[in-house]
């Protein structure tokens with residue numbers, strides 16, 4: 283629920299990454315608190331909404347969960363274009379998915395919204411014994427590419443809420459502060475400030 287007096291931010295968020303890395307599971311864990319061990323692959327894309335209230339802002343997420351299968355790759359620009367935030371997901375137990383994540387980051391840097399908040403998410407942290415990608419490797423790549431890094435598990439819920447809180451906080455910080463003092467145009471200005479601009 284929106285807290286009286288604070289900013290309301292409507293933010294388009296896109297989940298990208300190789301098939302089977304856990305994009306839908308992350309979204310479902312965040313939005314519904316559920317995890318399905320036999321989650322079906324996404325066809326095309328799925329859409330979720332969720333609201334997060336911070337002390338400084340209320341963030342309304344429009345979440346686009348894209349399909350990781352290669353045959354849907356050409357649809358992805360529709361979902362990442364104009365996104366205020368992007369989460370690129372890989373699976374810590376598969377180095378191939380990390381390679382794919384790097385390609386997604388390159389694509390976002392070339393064709394995506396340059397001002398978006400970007401997160402690199404190393405999912406399936408519960409599969410530690412099968413780990414193929416060390417945390418330092420993911421962390422370094424994120425740092426070099428202006429992203430923040432987080433290890434999550436949709437299965438155990440580790441860091442799932444933290445991931446979206448961090449994005450919400452960064453989005454709230456990116457908005458200019460509310461004007462102070464008397465300003466005859468403040469109503470019009472305030473209305474303009476509440477939404478992230480959607481041009482890529």
Ligand SMILES: Nc1nc2c(ncn2[C@@H]2O[C@H](COP(=O)(O)OP(=O)(O)OP(=O)(O)O)[C@@H](O)[C@H]2O)c(=O)[nH]1
Nearest residue numbers: 301302303304305306307319324350406435436437
């Ligand atoms: N152990 C473990 N399994 C997970 C985790 N997240 C997802 N899975 C499983 O991994 C499989 C794929 O998960 P999805 O959420 O469908 O992955 P996706 O990235 O949305 O896949 P696509 O729709 O094909 O792009 C499912 O069997 C999930 O139950 C996790 O954190 N840990």
